[in-house]
Amino acid sequence: MADNGGDEEYRIKEGDYVVLKRGDIYKAVQIQTRKKVIFEKQWFFLDNAVGHLYSTKFEIVSGGTLQPQARKSTDSSSDAKEAGTDNRNILDDGKSQKLTRDDIETLKEQGLKGQEIIQQLIDNSSTFRDKTEYAQDKYIKKKKKKYENTVTILKPSCRILAMMYHGREPGKICHLRYDTLSQMLTLANIHAGSKVLVFETCAGLVLGSVMDRMGGYGSVIQMYPGGGPVRAGVESFGFPAHFHNMLHDFPICHVNALLAGTLDTTAKDLSSSDSKQSDVAAEEEQTQPEAKQQDSPEEQSMETNTGTDDGQDQEKEEKERRKEAKAQEKKVKLEEKRKKLAAAAALLEDRKADGLVIASRFHPCPVLMSLLKFLAPSRPFVVYSQFKEPLIECYTKLREQGGTVNLRLTDTWLRHYQVLPNRTHPVLLMSGGGGYLLSGTTISTDRSKPPGPQRVEEPAPKRPKLTDTVV
């Protein structure tokens, strides 16, 4: 925050999660010594970047080392301004470039800088001087993209990571475009100090974005399907350690039990329903109380023994000990997991969450219908789907059931512009679709009159129907 002097927080450190940028291409990596990184068909090491400021542009030199580039590299490569007015005399004979492919390869091997290669190409182009000023610009820009071997190292942000995922791996994030993600964060009123439920299968991008907007204040409960929560995208944000204190998770397979009040957060229940930790774990859990007391003295006695016994026994005991240690470790882990589940369940149980964000490859309707029950009244929710039809179903069901107002089914349309003197126009290619959103606000349904046409009393006839539609 303090700008004076202390640049430390803006410097690249070993272990940092960073984003590499070249042109409009991004890639998230972690800074590790002697680790080869491949980015845009080039390989290099990030060792040299350590200690430099974020947003520094580096040049990739031979051997894959990075060399910081002076900030103001004057871009005007051709100062001798000479240009044609139109292309009436330019013929496409395929011979305008005097350098052959081999020539260019040798230039590259000589370790010539990108800038120098481009200058060579310009000097050896017979038509360059006849091109219009605009065409010359375009030519240089195109060659720059191909031959300039620079990379900028950025501090990750929600904006950069959302653009990166959408550009590189849209399939992993259900084709959620970054402007759609921004709508979700706003429509769900994500802010510091609230309690937000997130159900996503977007590699952790949505979860990370929510955490970023909460700045470490409040709590986020990730509802996850399957064996465990997916958080690769969260890592890329490089959050400080204390951010993880606000992050909880709860398996979606326990939601019904939690809603029915039958969820037992004692150890046995957890291990039996967990697919990974099998019977062994369950057995261990049962014998836990005794084992706990015996463990430490036993281990101690073993240690004293090992010195006196012969080799074979030692090995055997070693094995045994390792086994024991492993079992112990497992037990500790299981216990931790149980505690975490209990903590998350406690957060959910009062059904007073402040927001709900859903973005997954699953059918959103059942997810929305059950998770909505954890929200307090007068709180926003947002559901993302790559397709419109499932959201139509959600909308219809919510209208039938009541308990929500302000329902809106929307999508956004994003258009980029090229803005240049006398050459301003929309960018030629635009994204075909960034998915759809259903948003709304919860209202209280408890014991007051049923929603719908002005029926003032008698909540009875509507209630049973209500529970039917949920299941």
Place this chain on the structure above:
Amino acid sequence: MSFVEYSDFIQDGDVAIVYLSHDNMMPVKVQQGAQTQTRYGVIRHSTDLIGKRYGSKVTCSKGGWVHVLHPTPELWTVTLPHRTQILYTTDIATITMMLDLKPGSVVCESGTGSGSLSHAILRTIAPTGHLHTVEFHQKRAEAVAEEFKEHRVDHLVTVRNQDVCKDGFGVAGVADAVFLDIPSPWEAVGHAKTAMKKHGGRVCSFSPCIEQVQRTCEALADHGFEEINTLEVLLRVHDVRTVSLPLPDFGPDPSAEKQPEQPDSSEKAPAPKHTAVTVKTTTPPREIPGHTGYLTFATKPRT
């Protein structure tokens, strides 16, 4: 209630949003003894609002009812008293993300206008950030400052009544992000740079006309801004409908009549009774906003 913190119950002095229908909401200043007229009748604050839970249904004097919602920047945007043209949620959402706003961000904004964007910024940067907002129209500056106080966010914002193009933002070297919504943003680009932190940050300018964008982009480039990028975001609302598509009558089918013993023809027999097919679908509204403004973003590099 506060615009940056949820609470469960309505209290005296709160601003609550009365929800009548999707396109009919109004903000209400909750005051002991006060009354609010709606088309469903009167709401008496002392009995109908104070102490009730946000999200409750309130029955008005004529027997109709409304819902009372907790205020959010998004609800405020659709209910606030207009003193100027305002920014709507679609643009606000994009601006918030593209400016990298989060808790702790220090933001400069001009003009404040009706405070639509300001409330959204405050929500996002709370509890540790700050908003410096500049409005050259004195009455508007006073009105918005009053609103910030009522909404209990005045500790997060400083309103300055001055001309941003001449006098800048009144701060230097503190901002992570700058937002400009003024007629001649290119005249404020230098001031934006001054207001920003030494190590850099993000800037956004909102302009309805492409000529404004053109000049702004030139000014940004001249001042050394990088990653200059102009975009436009439009919202499409889909109205969910059940539509019925009638089937035309093709007349009696002679091929079906010829082989009445065929098993498949007996199945087909009841089909002609269907004279329409119903489909769940969405329709676009007849007219939609086609343009709000161009959003130009740029990065200020470290200086």
